[in-house]
Amino acid sequence: VNILKKKNTISKKDIKKLAWLSRIELLAKDEDIILKQLNQILEYFKKIDEIDVKNVEPCYHVIDLINVMRKDKQQPSLDKIIEIIPQKKARYVKSPRII
Amino acid sequence: MIKNEELKVEEYIEFIINRIKTVNNKINAFITINEKPSLKKAKELDKKIKSGKKLGKLIGIPVAVKDNICTQGIKTTCASRMLENFIPPYDATVISSIKKEDGIIIGKTNLDEFAMGSSTEYSYFGATVNPLNYKLVAGGSSGGSAAAVRASMATLALGSDTGGSVRCPASFCSLVGLKPTYGSVSRYGLISYANSLEQISPITKDVHDSALLFNCISGYDPLDSTSVNKNNKDYKKYLLKDINGIKIGIVKEFFGEGTQDLVSKNIWDAVFKLEDLGAKYEETSLPNLEYALPSYYIIAMSEASSNLARYDGLRYGFRIQDRSYNWHTIFSKDRKLGFGQEVKRRIILGSFTLSSGYYDEYYLKAQKIRTLIKKEFDKAFAKFDALIGPTMPILPFKIGEKVQNPLVMYMCDVDTVPANLTGIPSISIPCSFYNNLPIGLQIMASPFREDLLFRIANTYEHNK
Numbered sequence: 001v002n003i004l005k006k007k008n009t010i011s012k013k014d015i016k017k018l019a020w021l022s023r024i025e026l027l028a029k030d031e032d033i034i035l036k037q038l039n040q041i042l043e044y045f046k047k048i049d050e051i052d053v054k055n056v057e058p059c060y061h062v063i064d065l066i067n068v069m070r071k072d073k074q075q076p077s078l079d080k081i082i083e084i085i086p087q088k089k090a091r092y093v094k095s096p097r098i099i
Numbered sequence: 100m101i102k103n104e105e106l107k108v109e110e111y112i113e114f115i116i117n118r119i120k121t122v123n124n125k126i127n128a129f130i131t132i133n134e135k136p137s138l139k140k141a142k143e144l145d146k147k148i149k150s151g152k153k154l155g156k157l158i159g160i161p162v163a164v165k166d167n168i169c170t171q172g173i174k175t176t177c178a179s180r181m182l183e184n185f186i187p188p189y190d191a192t193v194i195s196s197i198k199k200e201d202g203i204i205i206g207k208t209n210l211d212e213f214a215m216g217s218s219t220e221y222s223y224f225g226a227t228v229n230p231l232n233y234k235l236v237a238g239g240s241s242g243g244s245a246a247a248v249r250a251s252m253a254t255l256a257l258g259s260d261t262g263g264s265v266r267c268p269a270s271f272c273s274l275v276g277l278k279p280t281y282g283s284v285s286r287y288g289l290i291s292y293a294n295s296l297e298q299i300s301p302i303t304k305d306v307h308d309s310a311l312l313f314n315c316i317s318g319y320d321p322l323d324s325t326s327v328n329k330n331n332k333d334y335k336k337y338l339l340k341d342i343n344g345i346k347i348g349i350v351k352e353f354f355g356e357g358t359q360d361l362v363s364k365n366i367w368d369a370v371f372k373l374e375d376l377g378a379k380y381e382e383t384s385l386p387n388l389e390y391a392l393p394s395y396y397i398i399a400m401s402e403a404s405s406n407l408a409r410y411d412g413l414r415y416g417f418r419i420q421d422r423s424y425n426w427h428t429i430f431s432k433d434r435k436l437g438f439g440q441e442v443k444r445r446i447i448l449g450s451f452t453l454s455s456g457y458y459d460e461y462y463l464k465a466q467k468i469r470t471l472i473k474k475e476f477d478k479a480f481a482k483f484d485a486l487i488g489p490t491m492p493i494l495p496f497k498i499g500e501k502v503q504n505p506l507v508m509y510m511c512d513v514d515t516v517p518a519n520l521t522g523i524p525s526i527s528i529p530c531s532f533y534n535n536l537p538i539g540l541q542i543m544a545s546p547f548r549e550d551l552l553f554r555i556a557n558t559y560e561h562n563k
Contacts (some may be wrong), residue, residue, distance in 0.1 A: 022404060022450045023411075023427065026445050034440075037446055040506050043457065045452075047393045051208035053470075057475055058466030061295055061325070062522030063546075064281045068324045077119055080188030086418040093413050096422070096429040 008046065009039050101159045104148060106161035108203075112141040115161045115205060119252045126225050128237075128246035130166050131174050135377055137161070138202050138458060139252035145409030147201070155201030162197055165244050168299065169213055169288035170194050173204065176291055179212045179223035181410050181417045181437035189211040190197040191288020192297050192323070193257060193316045199317050202307075205253050208243030212439045213407065214264055214292045216240045217511045220502045221441040228498070229271060231537065235495040238268030244302045244557035245272040255312050258303040261293050262395055263515025265300040266527035270490035270539025273529045275309045275556070278300050278515075280546045281522035282327035284313075288491075293402040294325075296395070297521040306528065306557045310334040313549065337550040338557045343553060346483045352388040353488025353514050365538045366489045366532045371561065373487075376562055378555070383483070385475040387468065393515035394465040394472070396509055397452050401462045404449025407442070410434065444505060475520045480545035485555055488514055490527035490539035518539060518543055528551040528560060 010018070015035050019026045026034065087094040100106045107537045116134055123129050143448040144159050164170060167177045169187035171194075176182045188230055194204065211221040217226040220244025227242040229263025230250040237246045244267035250497050258265040260278040269276025284299045291297075301312035312334060349370055353381035356361045366417060370380055406553040412418035412433030438446070454460035492514055501508045518525035523543055540559070544551040 015447070016492045018447050018450050018454075021454070022443075023434055024407075024446060025428075025440065026353045026443075027435070030440075034447070037444060037505055041396070041444075041448060041509075042382055042451075043507055044509075045342070045393045045397060045461065046252075047459075048390055048397075048468060051387070051390055051473070052466060053464055053467035056470050058465055059470040062473065063325065063327060065325060068321065070321065072296040074175075077451040078188045081414070084186060084415045086190065086412065086415065095413055095426060096426045097361060099428045 008042065010035060010042065102148070103390040108141040108144040108148070109138065112137050112161060112203060112205070113116050113157060115252065115482070119206065122252060123248050125228065125233065125248050126230055126246050126516055127225055127251065128176065128208055128243045128252060129163070129206040130176055130209050130224050130243070133204055133206050137205050137419065144201055149256040149297070155199060157200040157255070157309065158200030160202050160255060161554065162202045162203035163244050163247040163255045163256040164194065165207050165210055165241050165258045165288040167259060169290065170207065171206060173207060174205065176223070177213050177225055177289070177453050178210045179438065180223045181542075183223070183417065186416055187288070189288065192277045192285035192320045195289065196316050199493050202255070203228040206247075208241070208247050208256065210243055211240035212442050213290070213403075214259055214261055214297070215441050215445055216450050217267055217508055217517055218501065219243060219264065219268070220311060220353040220385060220498065221439055223439060224347055226498055229495055231272060232411060232495070232535070234497055236271065236498050238271030238495065241302060242268045243271055243273055245276070248272070248274055248302055248304060254309055257316070258300050258302050258546060259289055259297050260300040260519065262399060263512045264514050265302055265524060266490050266539065266541065267511065269302055269436040269527045271495040271537065273530070273537035274302055274304060275306055276300060276527045277309045277313060277549070277552070278518055278525045279313060279317060279549060280524045283317045283329070283549075285323040285326050285528060287320055287322040293399040293407040294406060295390050295402060296399060305555060306560050307335070309526070310338055314493070332550060334549060334553055337368055338462070339554045340558050340561050341377070342555055342558045343372065344379045345485065346403055347373060347380040348383040348479055348483035348486045350388070350486050350488050351382055352386070356490065357510060357513065358493065361533050362489050362492060362494065362538055365533060366487070366540060369530050369540050370487060372562065373555070373559060375556055383479055383486075385472070387471045387475055387478060389390055389466045390515050391472055391520055392509065394442045394468040395512070397461050397465040397468070398520075400445045400449035401453045404446045404453060407446055412437065444470065469520050474529065476517070476521050484544065486543045487530065488541050488542040490514060492537045494533065494538065514541060522546060524549045524552055526556050528556045
């Protein structure tokens with residue numbers, strides 16, 4: 001779904017959407033500053049419009065990645081990860097309401 | 100001295116800890132000092148020395164570790180409120196390697212939050228100060244590691260280099276910073292920011308120490324799916340003092356607009372020096388480099404927005420206490436309070452560059468430009484053994500000077516990001532000083548040719 005209307009600057013409405021997509025609540029006073037900064041950065045990113053990349057393959061990784069498989073055998077587990085859960089009940093993560 | 104029992108490890112570590120306690124409140128290099136475990140380990144090592152057992156390559160050496168590398172039982176904060184109290188239940192592979200070689204993890208060092216920055220000012224725990232001049236930044240994002248070595252609070256240090264985060268502070272603190280070939284050092288236990296670009300990297304006082312630490316941390320690791328299985332060399336063998344016949348390319352684009360004249364002049368003096376020492380140089384051009392910086396930032400931010408999605412405050416990290424909100428709201432509030440401004444900017448912009456309708460225009464295009472830049476480097480390395488330029492286009496700047504203007508801060512990385520985009524190894528070594536401010540010389544080679552970097556760097560270091 002094309003959530004943002006196609007254009008090359010971010011509006012105040014967009015920033016709210018992007019912040020929500022990023023799951024970062026923004027303070028009202030920060031919205032204007034971040035909006036200005038992001039638009040400055042985007043303006044700079046326009047630099048890449050100058051170059052033609054027709055028929056060029058993207059380089060997602062600089063080395064040729066090969067699937068790494070291991071034997072289906074139990075490895076030592078990190079039991080201690082349970083200890084660092086901020087809010088829990090017994091061995092379970094306590095999450096907020098989902099609906 | 101330690102091996103000959105002239106100095107006890109315990110005495111040495113006590114000395115280092117006292118040094119940290121005296122100096123760190125001025126420099127702010129360390130977030131956590133690993134005092135008691137280090138002293139305990141020192142005593143064990145003294146016993147090991149007495150027993151005549153085989154000793155590791157880093158016997159009794161205090162190593163400072165950037166606080167985005169996981170250390171079992173020692174807080175690993177990423178200089179973020181989000182991970183302020185995070186104690187990893189496991190060691191990163193590089194930490195296991197250092198321990199295996201009898202090194203001592205002396206403490207965890209300051210950084211820009213989640214390694215996003217070029218000055219170590221974007222830290223939840225305050226800026227790190229440059230030990231060479233307290234008014235200046237130490238460089239970043241591994242500024243704490245560099246400052247720790249510069250101020251003799253550690254002998255060796257580990258940082259991570261995503262777009263110059265080890266070479267920049269090495270340059271600003273007059274140290275040696277090596278960004279290894281992508282895949283040569285395991286990233287297992289390195290807290291991800293932009294995982295297709297970053298490598299754990301040594302920061303040291305000289306080239307010898309850089310080769311020593313790289314020897315210890317490089318190698319194949321099945322726990323990192325991007326680890327490359329290559330036969331490891333002993334890099335100390337390449338600490339030669341001879342560069343006769345070495346072909347060096349001087350990259351025109353590294354001396355472009357934005358590069359201070361005195362930086363260019365000092366780098367050229369170094370080139371003439373290398374020529375005197377037997378190298379052959381020629382100017383060369385990699386025209387697509389002008390697109391490297393915007394491409395780098397698009398890719399880094401996109402990867403950051405994805406990598407940092409894991410910080411929901413549920414399984415570990417910062418979680419607000421209020422129970423009245425639903426899932427998404429809690430998540431958004433945890434992240435509002437847990438992350439600093441620069442991290443928020445990068446996540447939000449990364450969400451934009453990856454979003455439907457913009458993906459092709461930004462992220463995909465940046466990845467295609469990456470291919471073009473990589474091809475230009477391949478071509479250059481068919482002709483030259485190494486490429487040379489400045490590490491930083493400018494001298495170390497004042498604390499507070501750029502912190503309000505993110506774009507100006509990003510510009511500092513213009514000469515360091517090409518090595519990360521292409522995965523090639525790159526080293527920054529002290530070149531010279533101007534008005535008591537250091538200038539770093541950057542040397543790049545083709546993938547897995549760290550041996551060439553050590554050879555050229557060592558020759559220069561011994562003939563400066």
